[in-house]
Amino acid sequence: MILSVENLKVVYRGVILALDGVSLEVREGEAVALLGPNGAGKSSLVRAVAGLLPKFEGRVLDGHVRLFGQEATHLDPVRITGLGLTAVLEGRPLFRYLTPVENLVAAGHRLSSRELKEGMEEVFARFPRLYERRHEQAGYLSGGEQQMLLLGMALLTRPKVLVVDEPSLGLAPKLVEEVMRTLDALRKEKGLSLLLVEQNARAALAIVDRVYVLERGRVVFEGDAQAAQEDQDVMEFYLGKEEVGFRQAKRYRRRKRWV
Amino acid sequence: MSDLLPYLIGGLANGALYGLLALGFVLVYRATSVVNFAIGEFLLVGAYLTYTFALFLPLPLAMLAALPMAFLFGLLVERGFVRPLLGRNVVAVIMATIGLAAALDGGVQLLWGPDLKYLQGELPQLGFQLGDTFVPSRAVWNLLLALPLGLGLLWLLRKSRYGVLVRAISEREVAALALGIPTARILAGVWGISALLATLAGALLAVASGVGHNLVFFGLKVFPVAILGGLDSVGGALLAGFLLGVLEALSGRYLEPILPGFTEALPFVVVLLVLMVRPYGLLGERQIERV
Ligand SMILES: Nc1ncnc2c1ncn2[C@@H]1O[C@H](COP(=O)(O)OP(=O)(O)OP(=O)(O)O)[C@@H](O)[C@H]1O
Ligand SMILES: [Mg+2]
Numbered sequence: 001m002i003l004s005v006e007n008l009k010v011v012y013r014g015v016i017l018a019l020d021g022v023s024l025e026v027r028e029g030e031a032v033a034l035l036g037p038n039g040a041g042k043s044s045l046v047r048a049v050a051g052l053l054p055k056f057e058g059r060v061l062d063g064h065v066r067l068f069g070q071e072a073t074h075l076d077p078v079r080i081t082g083l084g085l086t087a088v089l090e091g092r093p094l095f096r097y098l099t100p101v102e103n104l105v106a107a108g109h110r111l112s113s114r115e116l117k118e119g120m121e122e123v124f125a126r127f128p129r130l131y132e133r134r135h136e137q138a139g140y141l142s143g144g145e146q147q148m149l150l151l152g153m154a155l156l157t158r159p160k161v162l163v164v165d166e167p168s169l170g171l172a173p174k175l176v177e178e179v180m181r182t183l184d185a186l187r188k189e190k191g192l193s194l195l196l197v198e199q200n201a202r203a204a205l206a207i208v209d210r211v212y213v214l215e216r217g218r219v220v221f222e223g224d225a226q227a228a229q230e231d232q233d234v235m236e237f238y239l240g241k242e243e244v245g246f247r248q249a250k251r252y253r254r255r256k257r258w259v
Numbered sequence: 260m261s262d263l264l265p266y267l268i269g270g271l272a273n274g275a276l277y278g279l280l281a282l283g284f285v286l287v288y289r290a291t292s293v294v295n296f297a298i299g300e301f302l303l304v305g306a307y308l309t310y311t312f313a314l315f316l317p318l319p320l321a322m323l324a325a326l327p328m329a330f331l332f333g334l335l336v337e338r339g340f341v342r343p344l345l346g347r348n349v350v351a352v353i354m355a356t357i358g359l360a361a362a363l364d365g366g367v368q369l370l371w372g373p374d375l376k377y378l379q380g381e382l383p384q385l386g387f388q389l390g391d392t393f394v395p396s397r398a399v400w401n402l403l404l405a406l407p408l409g410l411g412l413l414w415l416l417r418k419s420r421y422g423v424l425v426r427a428i429s430e431r432e433v434a435a436l437a438l439g440i441p442t443a444r445i446l447a448g449v450w451g452i453s454a455l456l457a458t459l460a461g462a463l464l465a466v467a468s469g470v471g472h473n474l475v476f477f478g479l480k481v482f483p484v485a486i487l488g489g490l491d492s493v494g495g496a497l498l499a500g501f502l503l504g505v506l507e508a509l510s511g512r513y514l515e516p517i518l519p520g521f522t523e524a525l526p527f528v529v530v531l532l533v534l535m536v537r538p539y540g541l542l543g544e545r546q547i548e549r550v
Contacts, residue, residue, distance in 0.1 A: 055433050081439025093434035095427045105420055106427040107438050157438055 001069060002026050002161050002193045003049065003085065008063035010044045010053065010217075018044035018058065020217035026161060031187055031194040033204040033225065036214035042197045043090050045214070046165045049195075050087035051077040067161075082110075084160035088153075090169065090197075092146050096139030100130050100149050103138050107153035116156070123152035126182075144175040151182060161193040168200045176203050183207060205229050264392045266508040272398035274504020275405035276477075279460040281484040281496035282409055283453035286416075289491050290429045290449040292349075293341055296356040298457060299478020300363035305329050305458025306465040306474055307371050310378055318380035322462045326455050333454030337447045364475070375471035382466060397467050404459060409497045412452070416493060425449060483526035487533055489543025499541060503529065 003026040010019040018041045026032045036042050047053045049065050051072070065073045067083050075083075095103050104123060108116040124131035127148045133141060138149060147167050154162055164183065168176040184207040187194045198204035205211060211228045213221035221228070284298045295301075308328050312321035340359050344352045385403070386396035416422035428435045428442045435442050457478075464474060484503050488495025503526055510522045533541065 050437055052433060052436060055436065077436040078439050078441050081437075086439070087437050089434065089437055093431060093437060095430045095434065097430050098423065098427060102423045102426070105423045106435065106440065109420070109424060109438070109440050153438065 001066065002028050002030075003195065004064075004066045005045065005049065006064045006066070008045070008048060008065065009061040010041070010048055010058055011061050012044075012056065012058040017061075018217055019048070021063065022214065022217070022219055023063075024212050024219065024222070026193050026195050029191060029193055030210065031184075031196065031208040033201075033208040033211045034195060034197045034214060035199070035201050035204060035211060037199070039216075040214040041217040042214055043165055044217075046087050046089065046163055046195075046197055049080075049085065049163060050089075051075050051080045052087070052089070081157055081159075084158075085163065086154050086157045086159035086161070087163040088150050088165060088167070090165040092143070092150060094138050094146055094150055094153065097137055099136060100134045100138055100141070100152075103149055103153055104156055108156035110158070111156065119156045123155060127152060143171050144178065147171065147175075147179050148182065151179075151186065155186065155190070159192060161195065162187070163195045163197070165197045166199060167196075168198060168203055176200060180204070180207050263512070264389075266512045267505060268392070268394055268398050270505035270508025271501060272395075272401040272504070273507065274501035275401040275409075276460045276463055276500070277480055277484045277504055278409055278497040278500025279405045279456045280478065280481045281488065281500050282412065282493060283456035284481045285485050285488065285490060285493050285496040286412075286449055286456075287453045288485070289493065290425050291341070291345070291446050292429075293352050293356065295453070296353065297336075297360035297363060298453075298481050299475040300360045300367070301329075301333075301454050301457035302461040302464070302478045303367055303470075303472075303474050304332060304363060304461075305454070306461035306470045307367055307376075308332075308458060309462040309465060310371070310376055310470045313379045318378060318382055318466070321378075321380070322459070325458050325462060329454045329458035330451035333451035334447050336454070337450035341450070342443065342447075364472075368472075371470075373472070375469045375473070377469045378462075378465050397463075400466070401463050404463065408456070408459065412456075413494050413497065421445070421448075480526055483530045486530050487526075487540060489537075489540025492540060492542035495540055495542030502541075 005022060005024050008019050008022045009017070011017050022041070022045060024032070024034070034042055034045065044058065047056055047058065048060055049072075053059050060073055063073075064071065067080065067085055070083065072080060072083065095106060098106065101120070104120050105116065108119055111119060124134065127145075129145055130149055130152065133145065138146065141149065150167075154164075167179050167183070171179065180203050183194065183196065186192065194208070196204050196208060205225050205228060208225045211221070211223060211225050212219050223231075280298065280302060283301070284295060287293055287295050305325060308325040309322055312324045316324060336359065340355050341352065344355050382396065382400055384396050385399040387394050387399070416425060424435070424440055424445055428440065428445060432442055461474060464477060480503070484499045485496055487503065488497070488499035506529060507522055507525055510525050514521050537543070
């Protein structure tokens, strides 16, 4: 098992319960989506597996995170990335005052100069638009370009599992599609496992094998991506389709549009 | 005109030290957002370290030997005082550095006694005649050490992989952590470098005026210098150091006869004037607006 989360409970500031006993698994070479509405606890799970909860005044109250069979619940982020898990946090966490080149240098901090140079060339070959703007401050790149840069940075950490938190946020539909296609291609090419956190269910389901749906800190659905797409109930209830009857689902759908 | 040159040279010599000290101060501020009110005491500790080594080493070697000790001292301060408080509110950290300053003041007096000490030995004479002006050895040494070190550090921060990491962490620590960058180790190194710069400034100052509590007052100038340069601009700190050194010298020459005591207030007056025109300081960075 590459990544397994068992009965995980997470609190912030000792009182706000964000995850209430979540279990999930990502197997070798597998792509898994984690879906759910705002505040469901998706990002909390990302922070937990990346060892970043303390930076958000949060902590694991109970349960386990295991990486490659190894206990990783309270490991620090340096060790976790060392083991091969890289998380791309929500909100485009790149260095805005640094250029794309410098962002990649920072991300490739573990590589030798030669590896770094080769890695950078690979990223620029894949994303020619980044290459054109490689010496401008990354804060001025477009949302799509920033997302590509983030993927490039993640690659330079040489991960075995990639956890990506809402890469589609704030992107136009065409760009969302492009980001998903890139993720899919990268994963297959590099043989990565992927945990993709999304609110855009349709986009995410197109490139994953299995799916978990999170709501209020609990897993409320888990299954095959194919089956989830075909299952009317799941699509309507959790992921918001056109003709929805339930008040709750409707509210969710509206919130989704705001993003 | 020819009577102006000596003042300019003296101003640059002082300015080099202001610049070094402010460089260390701003480096820490940029990387860790900690305002180190103990920077004057870093200078003091550094000067005493140099003094101690000079008791049994030739002065140039003593100055050199003090540097790794200073680096270690910076690491210790970071470990002991700063890291336990990181993430707490800003005021807590500021109070801690003020407390540290007081503790160091006391500790230094306990160890080395309250009286003014003079460094044993001398730096080789590098003074030379420039036209009809003599450039004193002290000025040559200050510039010779401060300029390459300051500019070298700037270059390192801009171009080296370590510098990129420092800048990345200073902008967004969580993002750096998520990439597995060992932020704690790198930030500790920044404190070490800051203490090292302060120590060199302290040693050069001590060569001219001895080691004693008087050095702390010199240290206080770092605040106007750093603000003048733009608190978050390392290059600005160096530049502002030289600028202030020269302005002080000019004020001593031309304004002091008319306005006795004005030179003391000058750094703060200059800061006020500059901030009115450029609220980010001389070289401060503007924020990127788009998210
Ligand atoms: N740093 C924090 N301090 C306190 N509470 C937090 C913190 N971060 C998240 N929470 C709370 O924990 C719960 C889960 O938040 P989380 O960010 O994990 O949700 P999410 O599914 O990622 O939502 P979104 O889709 O909006 O990103 C929410 O109720 C949120 O308010
Ligand atoms: Mg989130």
